[in-house]
Amino acid sequence: MKYTRLTIVLLFCFTVLFMLPAQTEGLQTKVIDGKEFYIYKVKPSEGFYSLTHKFGISQEEIVRYNPATKSGLKRGQLLMIPTKKTLEGEASGSEIESTFEHTIVRGESLYSISKMYKVTIQSIIDLNPGSERGIKAGATLKIPQHYRQKKASQVQPQTTTASKTTTQSQPAVTPVPEKSSPEGQSVATDGNTGEYVYHTINAGETLFSISKKYDIDIETILKLNPGISPNNLKRGSVIRLTPDTKEMNVTIAPQQLYTKYKVRKKETLYSISKKFGTTVEEIKKCNPNIKKIKQDDIINIPAGIEYNTVTAENPITSAEINNIYNKLYKSDKKGVINVAVILPFMLEQEHPDTKASLYTEYYQGFLMAVDSLKRQGASVNVYAYDSEASDATVRNILSNPQMKEMDLIIAPDDDNHIKMIADFGLANDINVVNTFSLKNEEVSHNAKIFQTNIPHSYLYAEAADRFIRYLGNRKVVFLTHTTEEGDKKDFVAGLKEELSRAHIAYSEIKFGNKLNLQNQDSIWAGQSGVVFVPTSARKKILSLIIAPLEALKEQREDLDIALFGYPEWLTQVPEYLNEFYKLNTYLYSRFYANPFDENAKSFHKRFLYWYNKDLINASPQYALLGFDTGIYFLSAIRAYGKNFAVQKLENSSDRIQTDFAFQRINNWSGFINKSFYFVNFAPDFTIKKIRE
Numbered sequence: 001m002k003y004t005r006l007t008i009v010l011l012f013c014f015t016v017l018f019m020l021p022a023q024t025e026g027l028q029t030k031v032i033d034g035k036e037f038y039i040y041k042v043k044p045s046e047g048f049y050s051l052t053h054k055f056g057i058s059q060e061e062i063v064r065y066n067p068a069t070k071s072g073l074k075r076g077q078l079l080m081i082p083t084k085k086t087l088e089g090e091a092s093g094s095e096i097e098s099t100f101e102h103t104i105v106r107g108e109s110l111y112s113i114s115k116m117y118k119v120t121i122q123s124i125i126d127l128n129p130g131s132e133r134g135i136k137a138g139a140t141l142k143i144p145q146h147y148r149q150k151k152a153s154q155v156q157p158q159t160t161t162a163s164k165t166t167t168q169s170q171p172a173v174t175p176v177p178e179k180s181s182p183e184g185q186s187v188a189t190d191g192n193t194g195e196y197v198y199h200t201i202n203a204g205e206t207l208f209s210i211s212k213k214y215d216i217d218i219e220t221i222l223k224l225n226p227g228i229s230p231n232n233l234k235r236g237s238v239i240r241l242t243p244d245t246k247e248m249n250v251t252i253a254p255q256q257l258y259t260k261y262k263v264r265k266k267e268t269l270y271s272i273s274k275k276f277g278t279t280v281e282e283i284k285k286c287n288p289n290i291k292k293i294k295q296d297d298i299i300n301i302p303a304g305i306e307y308n309t310v311t312a313e314n315p316i317t318s319a320e321i322n323n324i325y326n327k328l329y330k331s332d333k334k335g336v337i338n339v340a341v342i343l344p345f346m347l348e349q350e351h352p353d354t355k356a357s358l359y360t361e362y363y364q365g366f367l368m369a370v371d372s373l374k375r376q377g378a379s380v381n382v383y384a385y386d387s388e389a390s391d392a393t394v395r396n397i398l399s400n401p402q403m404k405e406m407d408l409i410i411a412p413d414d415d416n417h418i419k420m421i422a423d424f425g426l427a428n429d430i431n432v433v434n435t436f437s438l439k440n441e442e443v444s445h446n447a448k449i450f451q452t453n454i455p456h457s458y459l460y461a462e463a464a465d466r467f468i469r470y471l472g473n474r475k476v477v478f479l480t481h482t483t484e485e486g487d488k489k490d491f492v493a494g495l496k497e498e499l500s501r502a503h504i505a506y507s508e509i510k511f512g513n514k515l516n517l518q519n520q521d522s523i524w525a526g527q528s529g530v531v532f533v534p535t536s537a538r539k540k541i542l543s544l545i546i547a548p549l550e551a552l553k554e555q556r557e558d559l560d561i562a563l564f565g566y567p568e569w570l571t572q573v574p575e576y577l578n579e580f581y582k583l584n585t586y587l588y589s590r591f592y593a594n595p596f597d598e599n600a601k602s603f604h605k606r607f608l609y610w611y612n613k614d615l616i617n618a619s620p621q622y623a624l625l626g627f628d629t630g631i632y633f634l635s636a637i638r639a640y641g642k643n644f645a646v647q648k649l650e651n652s653s654d655r656i657q658t659d660f661a662f663q664r665i666n667n668w669s670g671f672i673n674k675s676f677y678f679v680n681f682a683p684d685f686t687i688k689k690i691r692e
Helices: 005-024 048-055 059-065 067-071 084-091 110-117 121-127 207-214 218-224 269-276 280-286 318-328 354-375 391-398 401-405 415-428 456-471 489-501 539-555 567-582 598-611 622-640
Strands: 029-032 035-041 078-082 095-103 140-151 186-190 197-200 238-241 250-253 256-262 298-302 337-343 380-386 408-411 431-434 449-451 475-481 506-511 529-534 560-565 585-589 662-664 671-673 677-681 687-690
Touching (some): 035 048, 048 059, 048 078, 095 238, 110 140, 140 197, 218 238, 269 280, 269 298, 337 354, 337 391, 337 622, 354 380, 354 622, 391 415, 408 622, 415 431, 431 622, 456 489, 456 560, 456 585, 475 489, 475 539, 529 539, 539 560, 539 567, 567 585, 567 677, 598 622
Parallel strands (some): 337 380, 337 408, 408 431, 431 449, 449 671, 475 506, 475 529, 560 585
Antiparallel strands (some): 029 035, 140 186, 256 298, 585 677, 662 671, 677 687
């Protein structure tokens, strides 16, 4: 058979393509600065010709990543061979695009996931066709991850003019300029945040294996992911890693790859060059200012990787990893707890508005919690600051050296102020409590934040789940007004989806100015119970449905009727209390203080005694919010130190108005309080506050 030259070339190319998977199978890979490499040990008598055919790359590409091979290959030498993904990324503009998997948690949305990883919603949809129609808890999504090299620019120092607070004057703030890379050096960034690379934990992976794969020390992994511990690497969960040269031991210079190396006892440049299969001259080229070395010096090595760290012949022990973890998150109990409360009290205003009065009442309730703990022997210092609703004032407050001694900071509800205080807390290892803002997103990436209100998406998802468990044995009937827009459409849509998933049938009755439930028996025929769910929480809708539901209950004594409602209805309890009892009404809410509860009554009496006034009529009641928050956090810090979240994070289920069940959103985030109540106004004229 005759073959033309072109045919032979094509056959050769196909042969190489089919051979590559077999040639590289089983080889260890390592990700450095977002680029993936095979780690290959040169065999006896092996030359460039053999390697170029084995990996399908040129000799020039091998030398580029392994400068020590300029003078030839050596037996036993470790080489970094770029994978196909790396080469393709470079060919398309020095950007490598890959993906990692995210397992969806109940309550997450495409929006919240996109914010978590700082990617666009559309980029997630592009990788996961159909996700725009809805996502399901427990399923996985592919998330885009881009690596690119970006020239570092010198960060110029900024100056800030500070102002005076109403409580005390503070020195002006002069920020320290951020560190930057030497001129001309490149720093790797990823397309998600410019700071982090994300990794989905696979079965069998350990902290040690991950640290070797990405060239990151174990301590850094633990610092970046306070949600994991040496014995808690959950398969499928995502951790973040950093390509920043301040954290990683990898440096990128133009067209050159280096590894940072810590000099060991009695080592010389010559012994190190032999260890890495390079020369003293090559090492000196990487370290132009080096004259002599000593133990613990950090030097650059050209593309070499130490044998025992690559092959894991001497992996770090579990005991050593635990020691690192315990050192990072040691119990730091002190005799005194220092707390700063930074809220817009607006003391300079002659007549503070209602909002400022509510913050004052919150602080008063917090002081009552401090008093309760002091009676138990605790020592607590409280520093109150008026934020004046001013960025400059908050910066001024944070400039006070005393602030670095805080164990806890209570933050206001302004997004800018939360960010400033959260950044300060993260930099100085101080817990920050976001009591008031629901929509602030700092908690998704700042490990020091505790958000006491469960976000809407999580609340709706958890409430739908609890609805099915408590009321799913009844016929579900949605009541929809024909002209009033359903203000609870997001919750209703989620509930319908969960009902369908649980194979629970539901019906819908539409009504205008009058709800007619007569001749509707076919809807609940054969059912022993029915639960009505209005699609709006507005008072007008509540007033339209109450009387018809009462009439139906009187006509159908055999039918176990229940009404399901919303947190907004709590303000209507005084007007509709008897009707709520009669209709066996269930409401979900982040907070609820039963006015007939003895603890609530006692608190009201104490507050009146302390401040000679009644609580402001609001939902929630701010004094109770301050009291419950104070008791929880101060008790936790007193018992376990300010690292209580890592030492022992306990739930509370005995607070007057707000319970706490904090959970991280991800392995590097802060905490959201996932506690909420089902409040049942039962036909026996009792109010049940259902906790889980």
